[in-house]
Amino acid sequence: MRREDLVDLSTFMAVAEERSFTKAAARLGTSQSALSHTMRRLEARLGVRLLxxxxxxxxxxxxxxxxxxxxxxxxxSIGNELESLGELRDKPAGTIRITVSDHAVQTVLWPALERFLADYPDIHIELSIDSSFTDIVTDRFDAGVRLGEALAKDMIAVRIGPDVxxxxxxxxxYLASRPAPRVPQDLADHRCLNLRMLSSGGLYAWELEKDGREVRVRVEGQFTSNNVPMLVRAAAAGFGLAFVMEDQVTDHLRDGRLVRVLDDWCxxxxxxxxxxPSRRQPSAAFSLLVEALRYRS
Structure with missing residues (x-):
């Protein structure tokens, strides 16, 4: 295979995966016109239309x-082999791409990465901060960070944080104006703050559990947002009940701006x-990262 064939094929894969010349150009660090020229050349050489x-x-x-x-x-396979050659260096090196939610990067990932990057200056980390569910194989990420209950069964999962x-x-x-809910069904009598999911575009159904009984509740209210801090602000302003991560309202609970309800259902x-992916052969750099992130209670 000629060198230009490999370049052209890499260009085709970027355009096909991104389904956009604009996004592919940004990913490859080149211009849209250069990509268009490369694709026309590849299609002419193969004699078939690829896009x-x-x-x-x-x-x-x-x-x-x-x-x-x-x-x-x-x-x-070629990329993994190139990474493995890096293991012959005196210092681990390479680029690791990770998809992660904003909450996870702030609470768990970045505190560990701050130390890791300082210890291994030849290892490069690229974070894509996105709360939607990402196919790490299709989108060519090396790894992702998500809650344990949301992981696909064919993935290797390493715990990197405590229970949440x-x-x-x-x-x-707000609660002074009506009785506090005692069971999930009582939420029907309350104004609730809805979270719009970035992944599906739908509204998040509140997931409550007590004594092994799980209940999913579709709530209604005046305010909806895809941003959790905005839901917290709306709750503190008295516009209804919010269902959020406990650590996102620690200060509000401490100073009394917010109070808990249905605590025994959470x-x-x-x-x-x-x-x-379980089929991934970890490089030395990736193995070091896994060990640096591994949660030790």
Whole structure:
């Protein structure tokens, strides 16, 4: 294979995965015109059209899908081999791409990474902060960080944080105007603050549990947001009940701006885990990162 073939194929894979010349150009650090020229050259050389282009989108053709299915694992294998060559260096090196939610990076990941990056200056970390569920294989991440109960079964998961807990909270002034809920069904008589999920676009159903009994409640209220800090502000301002991570309202609970309700329906559950494909052969750099993040109670 000629060197330019490998470059052209890498370009095709970036455009096909991103389904956008603009996003692919940003990912590869080049211009859209250069990518378009490369794709025309590759399609002319192969004699088949690999991409269907419209004014709004780009998608692989049938031939493009076949090539992508073969090309992805092959280039991954080459990338893993290049990483393994780095293990022959005196110092571990390489780039590790991780997808993580904002809450996880603030509470668990960054405190550990701050020390890790200082100890291993030749290891580069790229974080994509996104609360939606990401396919780390398709999107070519090395690993992801999510709550333990949300992980796919075919992933290796390493616990990197303690148990976490959700709480139902409201302002004292709001709760003074009506009886506090005692069971999940009582939420129907309350104004509640809804969270719009970034992954699905739907509203989050509150997940409550007591004595092994699990209940999912669809709540209603005046205010909805896809941003948890905004829900906390709205709750503190008296606009209803919010269902959030306990550590996101620690100060509010301490100074009395918010109080808990339904506390016996909010048990702790598995905290954050680093996860990655079971077929991945970890590099020296990645193995060091796993050990640095591993939670030790």
């Amino acid at each position: 269907t282009r419209t004014t709004r989108s780009v998608a692989p053709t049938e031939a493009g899908e076949r090539l992508l299915a073969t090309l992805g694992p092959a280039l991954d 807990r959700m709480v139902v909270v409201g302002a004292p002034a 048990p702790p559950f598995a905290g954050y885990h680093l996860y990655y």
